[in-house]
Each structure stands twice: as C-alpha cells, then as structure tokens.
Amino acid sequence: MSPRSRELSKQMKAESRKAVVSAALELFAKKGFSATTADEIAKKAKVSKGLIFTHFATKQDILLAIVDEQLERLFPIAFGNDDARSPRDKFLALINAWLNVMKDDPLLIRLTLQLNLDDAWRKLVKRKGKRYIEIYLGGLRDLIAQLGSKNPDLDCYLIAIFFDGIAANYTVAPELFPIDAVKDHFVEMLLSRWKKSPKR
Amino acid sequence: MSPRSRELSKQMKAESRKAVVSAALELFAKKGFSATTADEIAKKAKVSKGLIFTHFATKQDILLAIVDEQLERLFPIAFGNDDARSPRDKFLALINAWLNVMKDDPLLIRLTLQLNLDDAWRKLVKRKGKRYIEIYLGGLRDLIAQLGSKNPDLDCYLIAIFFDGIAANYTVAPELFPIDAVKDHFVEMLLSRWKKSPKR
Amino acid sequence: MSPRSRELSKQMKAESRKAVVSAALELFAKKGFSATTADEIAKKAKVSKGLIFTHFATKQDILLAIVDEQLERLFPIAFGNDDARSPRDKFLALINAWLNVMKDDPLLIRLTLQLNLDDAWRKLVKRKGKRYIEIYLGGLRDLIAQLGSKNPDLDCYLIAIFFDGIAANYTVAPELFPIDAVKDHFVEMLLSRWKKSPKR
Amino acid sequence: MSPRSRELSKQMKAESRKAVVSAALELFAKKGFSATTADEIAKKAKVSKGLIFTHFATKQDILLAIVDEQLERLFPIAFGNDDARSPRDKFLALINAWLNVMKDDPLLIRLTLQLNLDDAWRKLVKRKGKRYIEIYLGGLRDLIAQLGSKNPDLDCYLIAIFFDGIAANYTVAPELFPIDAVKDHFVEMLLSRWKKSPKR
DNA sequence: AATGAATGAGTCTTCATTCAT
DNA sequence: TATGAATGAAGACTCATTCAT
Numbered sequence: 080m081s082p083r084s085r086e087l088s089k090q091m092k093a094e095s096r097k098a099v100v101s102a103a104l105e106l107f108a109k110k111g112f113s114a115t116t117a118d119e120i121a122k123k124a125k126v127s128k129g130l131i132f133t134h135f136a137t138k139q140d141i142l143l144a145i146v147d148e149q150l151e152r153l154f155p156i157a158f159g160n161d162d163a164r165s166p167r168d169k170f171l172a173l174i175n176a177w178l179n180v181m182k183d184d185p186l187l188i189r190l191t192l193q194l195n196l197d198d199a200w201r202k203l204v205k206r207k208g209k210r211y212i213e214i215y216l217g218g219l220r221d222l223i224a225q226l227g228s229k230n231p232d233l234d235c236y237l238i239a240i241f242f243d244g245i246a247a248n249y250t251v252a253p254e255l256f257p258i259d260a261v262k263d264h265f266v267e268m269l270l271s272r273w274k275k276s277p278k279r
Numbered sequence: 280m281s282p283r284s285r286e287l288s289k290q291m292k293a294e295s296r297k298a299v300v301s302a303a304l305e306l307f308a309k310k311g312f313s314a315t316t317a318d319e320i321a322k323k324a325k326v327s328k329g330l331i332f333t334h335f336a337t338k339q340d341i342l343l344a345i346v347d348e349q350l351e352r353l354f355p356i357a358f359g360n361d362d363a364r365s366p367r368d369k370f371l372a373l374i375n376a377w378l379n380v381m382k383d384d385p386l387l388i389r390l391t392l393q394l395n396l397d398d399a400w401r402k403l404v405k406r407k408g409k410r411y412i413e414i415y416l417g418g419l420r421d422l423i424a425q426l427g428s429k430n431p432d433l434d435c436y437l438i439a440i441f442f443d444g445i446a447a448n449y450t451v452a453p454e455l456f457p458i459d460a461v462k463d464h465f466v467e468m469l470l471s472r473w474k475k476s477p478k479r
Numbered sequence: 480m481s482p483r484s485r486e487l488s489k490q491m492k493a494e495s496r497k498a499v500v501s502a503a504l505e506l507f508a509k510k511g512f513s514a515t516t517a518d519e520i521a522k523k524a525k526v527s528k529g530l531i532f533t534h535f536a537t538k539q540d541i542l543l544a545i546v547d548e549q550l551e552r553l554f555p556i557a558f559g560n561d562d563a564r565s566p567r568d569k570f571l572a573l574i575n576a577w578l579n580v581m582k583d584d585p586l587l588i589r590l591t592l593q594l595n596l597d598d599a600w601r602k603l604v605k606r607k608g609k610r611y612i613e614i615y616l617g618g619l620r621d622l623i624a625q626l627g628s629k630n631p632d633l634d635c636y637l638i639a640i641f642f643d644g645i646a647a648n649y650t651v652a653p654e655l656f657p658i659d660a661v662k663d664h665f666v667e668m669l670l671s672r673w674k675k676s677p678k679r
Numbered sequence: 680m681s682p683r684s685r686e687l688s689k690q691m692k693a694e695s696r697k698a699v700v701s702a703a704l705e706l707f708a709k710k711g712f713s714a715t716t717a718d719e720i721a722k723k724a725k726v727s728k729g730l731i732f733t734h735f736a737t738k739q740d741i742l743l744a745i746v747d748e749q750l751e752r753l754f755p756i757a758f759g760n761d762d763a764r765s766p767r768d769k770f771l772a773l774i775n776a777w778l779n780v781m782k783d784d785p786l787l788i789r790l791t792l793q794l795n796l797d798d799a800w801r802k803l804v805k806r807k808g809k810r811y812i813e814i815y816l817g818g819l820r821d822l823i824a825q826l827g828s829k830n831p832d833l834d835c836y837l838i839a840i841f842f843d844g845i846a847a848n849y850t851v852a853p854e855l856f857p858i859d860a861v862k863d864h865f866v867e868m869l870l871s872r873w874k875k876s877p878k879r
Numbered sequence: 880a881a882t883g884a885a886t887g888a889g890t891c892t893t894c895a896t897t898c899a900t
Numbered sequence: 901t902a903t904g905a906a907t908g909a910a911g912a913c914t915c916a917t918t919c920a921t
Contacts, residue, residue: 081880081881081882081921082527082880082881082882082883082920082921083882083883083884083920083921084921085882087920087921088882088883088884088921091883091884091885092883092884095884095885108396109397109398110397110398110399111311111312111313111396111397112311112314113311113313113314114312114313114397114399116910116911116912117911117912117913118910118911118912126885126886127885127886127887128886128887128912128913129885129886129887129888129913129914129915130884130885130886131913132912132913132914133883133884133885136913137912137913138911138912138913189396192392192396192447193393193396195447195451196308196311196389196392196393196396196447196450196451197309197310197311197314198309198310199310199314201451230464233460233461233464234464236457236461236464237461237464237465237468239444239448240440240441240444240445240447240448240461241440241441241444242444243443243444243447243448244439244440244441244442244443244444244445244447245440245444246447247392247395247396247440247443247444247446247447248439248440248443250396251395251396251398251401257436260433261433261436261437261440264430264433264434264436264437265437268437268468268472271472272468272471272472288901291901291902292901295901295902316893316894316895317894317895317896318894318895326902326903327682327902327903327904328895328896328903328904329896329897329898329902329903329904329905330901330902330903331896332895332896332897333901333902336896337895337896338894338895338896488880491880491881492880495880495881508796509797509798510797510798510799511711511712511713511796511797512711512714513711513713513714514712514713514797514799516914516915516916517915517916517917518915518916521883526881526882527881527882527883528882528883528916528917529881529882529883529884529917529918529919530880530881530882531916531917532916532917532918533880533881536917537916537917538915538916538917589796592792592796592847593793593796595847595851596708596711596789596792596793596796596847596850596851597709597710597711597714598709598710598851599710599714601851630864633860633861633864634864636857636861636864637861637864637865637868639844639848640840640841640844640845640847640848640861641840641841641844642844643843643844643847643848644839644840644841644842644843644844644845644847645840645844646847647792647795647796647840647843647844647846647847648839648840648843650796651795651796651801657836660833661833661836661837661840664830664833664834664836664837665837668837668868668872671872672868672871672872681900681901681902681903682899682900682901682902682903682904683899683900683903683904683905684900685903687899687900688900688903688904688905691904691905691906692904692905695905695906716889716890716891717890717891717892718889718890718891726906726907727906727907727908728891728892728907728908729892729893729894729906729907729908729909730905730906730907731892732891732892732893733904733905733906736892737891737892738890738891738892
C-alpha cells in the first residue's frame with residue numbers, strides 16, 4: 080500500500096545495475112562491444128531490455144561506466160604497494176599484485192586489451208590509466224635500478240610487454256595457461272640477471 | 280571479348296578485390312570487424328558497395344579470406360627458416376623473421392590479436408596457425424635446448440608472450456615503440472642466460 | 480479511518496488529479512499530445528509517474544478528461560449570455576465572453592486548435608462543441624441580423640474565423656498580441672457596417 | 680551488366696525522395712509529426728522504410744526539409760506581387776495569391792499552422808517566414824493606407840488573422856468551407872470601409 | 880493514495896545484402 | 901565487371917503501463 084521504502088528501492092536499482100554491468104563486461108570482453116547486443120546483455124543480466132536504459136543512456140555508456148568504475152577500482156590494487164620492505168620484496172609484490180588482478184578479473188583485463196586495439200577506444204583507456212601507470216613505471220624503474228638492472232628502461236618495457244603478453248594468453252583461456260610457472264620463470268630470470276651486479 | 284580484354288578484365292577484377300581486402304584489413308584491424316561497415320570498406324577501397332559482394336558473398340567472407348590468404352602468406356615467412364646455420368643464428372633468424380613480419384604487416388598482426396580476443400574467431404585463427412605454430416614451437420624448443428636453456432618449455436612460453444606483448448604495443452603505435460631495442464635486449468638476456476651452460 | 484482522514488484522503492486525491500490534469504494540459508498544448516511523455520507530466524505535476532495511472536487508465540484518458548471537463552466548463556462561459564439587454568449589448572457580451580475565455584485559458588484554446596488540426600481528434604472536439612456552437616451560432620446569426628447585417632451567414636463565418644485567427648496568434652504568445660485593440664477594431668468595423676441599415 | 684546510367688540513377692533517387700516528402704507532408708499535416716511513424720511514411724510513399732533514411736538522416740530532417748523546401752517555394756508565390764497595377768488590384772492580387780496557395784497546398788498550410796502551435800517548432804517556422812512576411816506586411820500596410828485605411832496597422836492584423844482563421848477551417852475540411860464567398864465578403868467589407876475616405 | 884523500478888511492445892535507425900541496369 | 905538505389909531484418913532506444921510495496 081505504501082510505496083517501497085526508499086532504502087529497498089535504492090537497493091533494487093543498485094542490484095539491477097550491477098547485473099547489467101557484470102553481464103555487459105563479460106559479453107564485451109568475449110564478443111566485443113559492437114557485436115554485443117542490448118538484448119544479449121539483458122538476457123544474461125536477467126533483466127528486461129528497457130531496464131538497461133534506465134541505468135545507462137546508451138550502450139556506449141555501459142562500456143564507459145565499466146572503464147570508469149572497474150578500471151578505477153583495479154589500478155590502486157594493481158599499483159598500490161606498501162613501502163615497508165626490501166626492494167626485492169617490493170618488486171615481487173608489484174608483480175604479484177598485477178598478476179592477482181589478472182587472475183581475479185580476467186574479463187576486465189581482456190576487455191582492456193581489446194579496447195587498446197581499437198582506435199576509437201584506446202585513447203580513453205590510456206588516459207584513464209596514465210596517471211597510475213606513470214607512477215607505477217616511475218617506481219618500477221627505480222626499483223629495478225636498485226635491484227641491479229643495467230638498463231632499467233628496457234627492463235621496464237620488457238616487464239610491461241610481459242604483462243600484455245600474459246594477458247593476451249591467460250585471459251582468453253585461463254585454465255590452459257600456466258600463469259604462475261611462467262611468472263616465476265620470468266621473475267627468476269630477471270632477478271638472477273640483476274643479482275650479478277647489484278647496486279650496492 | 281578478345282583474349283586481351285578478357286585478360287584485362289581478369290586483372291581489373293583482381294585489382295578491385297585486392298583493394299577491398301586491403302581496405303577491409305585496415306578497418307577491421309583499427310575498428311574491429313563488427314564496427315566496420317561495408318560502406319566504409321567500399322569508400323576506402325574506392326569501389327562501389329555492390330562490387331564488394333561480387334568478390335565476397337558476405338562481410339564475414341572478407342575476414343575469412345584475409346585470414347586464409349594473408350595469414351597463410353605470413354606463416355612461412357615468419358616460421359620458415361633455412362637450416363644451413365648454427366643454432367644461435369637460427370634462433371636469431373627466427374626472432375627476426377617474426378619481428379619483420381610484424382613490422383611489414385602490423386595491421387594483420389593487430390587483427391590477429393583482436394581475433395584471438397574474440398570467442399567466436401579465436402578458434403579459427405588457432406586452427407589456421409596451429410600447424411605452423413606446432414612445427415615452429417617444436418623447432419624452437421629444440422633450438423633453445425641446444426642453446427643451453429634449462430627449461431625450454433617455459434622459455435618458449437616466454438618468447439611467445441614476448442611476441443604477443445610486443446604486438447599489443449607495437450601494432451597500435453609503431454612509431455612510439457622501440458621495437459628493435461627491446462628485441463635486442465630480450466634476445467641478449469636469453470642468450471647470456473643460456474650461454475652459461477650450453478648443451479655441448 | 481476516521482471520517483476526517485477519509486475526507487482528507489479524498490481531498491488529496493482530488494488535488495493530485497488536478498495537478499496531473501493541469502500539467503498535462505500545459506504540456507499537451509505546448510508540445511502536442513504525442514510528444515508529451517508521462518514522465519514529463521509527472522515531473523511537472525510533482526507526483527510520481529505511477530500516480531498518474533491511478534487517476535487515468537491511459538495517457539489518452541487524460542486528454543479525454545481535459546476535453547470533457549475543461550471544454551465542458553468553458554462552453555457555458557463562452558456562450559452563455561444573459562438575455563436582459565439590447566442586441567448590441569448582447570453581441571458585445573458574446574464577443575467579450577469568448578475573448579475572456581481565451582485570455583483566461585489560452586492553453587486550453589491552444590489545445591483545442593491543435594486537436595482540430597488532427598484528424599484523429601477533430602471529430603471528438605467537434606462533437607463536444609457542436610451542441611453549444613449550434614446554439615451559439617444560431618443565436619449569433621439572429622443577433623447579427625437584428626443588428627443590420629445584410630448577410631448574417633457570411634458574417635458569422637467571419638466572426639468564427641476571427642476567433643480562430645486570434646486564437647492561433649494570441650494563445651501562442653499572449654504578451655505579443657494586442658488582442659483587445661484588434662477585437663475593438665473588428666467589432667467597430669462590423670457594427671459601423673451594420674449600423675447603416677439597421678433592422679428597425 | 681553495366682551499371683544504371685548516372686541519369687537514371689539520379690532520377691530514381693529524386694523520385695523516391697519526392698514520394699517520401701509527399702507522404703510525410705500529408706501524414707505530418709493530418710496526424711502530427713510525433714504521431715507519424717516512419718513505417719507509415721514508407722507505406723504511403725510505397726518505398727521501404729530503409730530508403731527513407733538514405734534521403735534523410737532522421738525523421739526530423741524530413742520535416743526540416745519540408746519546411747525548407749516547400750515553404751521556401753510557397754512564400755514567393757504568396758507574397759510575390761507584380762507592381763504594374765492600381766493599389767486596389769495589387770491588394771486583390773495579394774489576397775488571391777495567398778488564397779490560391781492555401782487552395783493548392785492545404786496540407787502544407789495545415790502543417791504550418793500546427794508547427795506554429797508547437798513551442799519547439801514555432802521559432803523555426805517564424806524564422807523561415809520572417810523575411811517574406813516583413814516585406815509582405817510592409818507592402819500591405821502601405822497598400823492599405825493608400826486604399827484609405829484609417830488604421831493600417833490594425834487592418835493588417837485583421838487580414839493576418841483572417842488568413843489564419845481561414846486556414847484553421849479550410850485546410851482541415853476544404854470541401855466544407857466556402858472559402859471564396861467568405862473571402863469576397865471580407866474583401867468587400869474592407870474595401871467599402873476604406874473607400875469612404877480614400878487617401879487622396 | 881503513492882512510489883518508482885521494472886517490463887516489453889513499439890519506434891527510429893543502421894547496415895548487410897540484393898538487384899536492375 | 902561495376903554501380904548505387906532499394907530492401908528488410910536486426911539493433912538501439914523510448915515510453916506507456918504494471919506492479920510490488
């Protein structure tokens with residue numbers, strides 16, 4: 080008789096929004112943005128098609144929201160490092176943080192890769208990530224130098240490439256890719272190389 | 280009517296087909312398959328929209344043809360190595376061949392990456408490449424082992440990842456990525472690591 | 480529960496209904512029926528969208544109600560003339576009554592004009608107004624004849640047209656149209672014409 | 680075998696465009712812009728729905744085109760007067776020109792009336808007509824003064840209103856409205872009034 | 880009586896594909 | 901072989917209406 084409580088109403092809306100975002104993320108990541116229809120998103124999210132557009136004005140806005148919210152959520156996790164450790168531990172923590180992000184949200188990483196391959200979307204993603212990446216790469220460069228790298232710039236490139244390469248393989252078939260073994264192998268290779276001439 | 284004109288006619292057809300394929304490749308690589316319209320392809324190829332469909336029954340067939348023809352063309356170049364050399368030279372030749380392919384056809388590599396991120400297309404590309412990749416990886420594994428790798432399997436993964444990571448960065452902005460420096464750095468790192476205990 | 484609260488409840492309902500009708504009238508008149516959404520009506524009426532449909536089963540019913548109630552309300556005012564005066568005064572009273580209706584409810588008149596231009600709605604409006612208009616025009620015709628018109632039928636048309644023409648201009652921009660001056664001018668013209676040969 | 684001649688192709692396109700414009704004009708005039716669907720337009724124009732949008736990017740653009748092209752076409756006819764005559768003949772010519780426009784294109788006039796009643800469209804129509812109307816009303820005012828009007832401004836209003844009032848009645852049911860008789864009656868009334876004190 | 884989230888039929892618009900020439 | 905007008909199925913988006921509370 081009385082209308083739904085303000086609280087309940089808000090909660091319902093938040094839940095349906097989340098369902099839409101989640102369904103869209105999966106479909107965008109697996110089929111691409113353009114190939115994904117609003118109908119499919121609605122079906123997977125188990126809401127009506129119309130409801131999507133009470134949350135987002137356009138299909139594009141769903142992707143925009145994903146990039147805004149989800150990426151924003153991920154960067155701190157991926158790049159946020161605590162300072163109270165040795166350079167080596169810091170380095171390992173960084174690598175592992177990134178890898179955990181990939182393991183926790185492979186779809187999001189896969190989508191990011193996709194957007195990066197798309198002229199129309201690349202800029203947006205770059206802009207979003209730039210702030211974090213600059214800080215990250217700056218810190219990483221110093222760390223690498225401390226660990227004994229002779230050429231921290233190129234090593235940074237190598238690490239960045241490593242992550243993209245892992246992402247391109249792991250996120251499309253997580254169960255088939257030995258992500259941890261490969262990571263350990265790569266890290267060991269780097270560390271053993273640097274160790275030989277550590278910055279005193 | 281005369282053999283000459285028939286010849287000419289054939290040639291014109293081949294040329295317009297090539298123009299379509301080339302335009303489609305660029306657009307597919309930069310915007311994605313679904314986001315590319317037949318109109319855009321026709322415009323870029325400077326042919327009429329109708330002509331596209333005399334060459335290819337559907338838009339999908341254009342992509343299929345690209346994958347068939349272009350990829351088919353690339354694999355031998357990328358993986359074809361002449362045998363008359365030392366393992367080290369062979370290894371370098373392999374790496375360089377792949378890199379040259381990327382430098383010569385960044386759009387094609389970019390498209391391949393994209394297709395790999397797409398559930399509906401991944402299988403196709405995998406199938407196409409499988410034969411070559413198996414041979415390639417087999418050969419590479421042996422080569423690496425000969426060069427002193429302690430763990431040729433993981434090193435293979437590393438190299439594969441390296442190429443994907445390079446591709447993800449280089450093909451979207453070739454002018455910004457120091458592809459050769461990074462490659463040299465990576466190769467040097469691998470070789471120096473293996474050198475220490477070469478398989479005699 | 481108590482009679483008091485039931486009373487209050489009824490009153491509240493009547494008020495919200497009125498708000499809806501009033502908001503709908505303005506929007507229908509300014510944007511047209513089809514271009515007006517239930518959301519807009521709710522917003523302007525400061526009620527929830529759902530409430531609209533407790534008062535009216537369909538959006539159409541709102542317009543129907545406006546026509547029924549409002550037009551019904553207006554006709555007696557516009558056409559109701561008291562008899563205790565000279566033909567000239569009666570004539571002036573009629574004209575002024577109509578004009579006052581227009582000045583009091585320009586939106587309603589504007590809406591009526593609009594409905595008249597719409598094949599699907601014209602009939603309805605015509606039917607509603609017919610009874611009054613027939614009486615009115617009959618009375619007007621006699622009045623005009625008494626005042627000396629040589630051709631009361633055509634003069635009736637002229638007067639009818641005059642009102643529509645005024646309406647088309649005044650109701651869309653009341654502040655810009657010198658409605659009284661124009662009315663006085665028109666009335667004076669008619670009366671001076673008839674005066675020359677008044678039916679004794 | 681060879682493509683349609685450039686000529687034929689152009690002609691086809693022009694014809695289908697005309698069919699769309701014509702169908703849209705009728706439907707917009709009779710049902711209103713918002714209540715008219717693209718499907719209806721296509722059906723009445725006997726073209727496919729898709730074809731509409733090769734001519735016009737949006738439904739709105741059809742209306743815009745009608746206003747641009749058709750109104751533009753009408754104004755010179757309605758307001759274009761040849762100078763080589765007496766003021767009285769000029770005046771009659773003006774009135775008749777307007778009336779002929781209404782008789783030739785009642786749907787267009789009806790649509791114009793409708794747009795005038797719509798807040799969102801009124802400005803556009805006003806702007807389109809302003810240039811002509813200013814010239815027209817300026818000329819008319821002088822003409823009226825020459826013909827002996829004591830108050831040319833108010834007489835201009837009267838004439839403008841007369842046209843709008845006629846339009847509101849004639850264009851929705853041309854067969855029912857004695858347009859010529861009413862016009863003659865009105866013109867005679869004005870002229871006889873002015874005659875009594877012509878500007879010498 | 881009142882709310883606003885949810886629905887889905889309906890509308891506008893796009894675009895791969897066809898077809899007459 | 902080549903053209904581009906034409907088609908219509910499919911997709912994005914709107915909005916009157918319903919419904920749980």
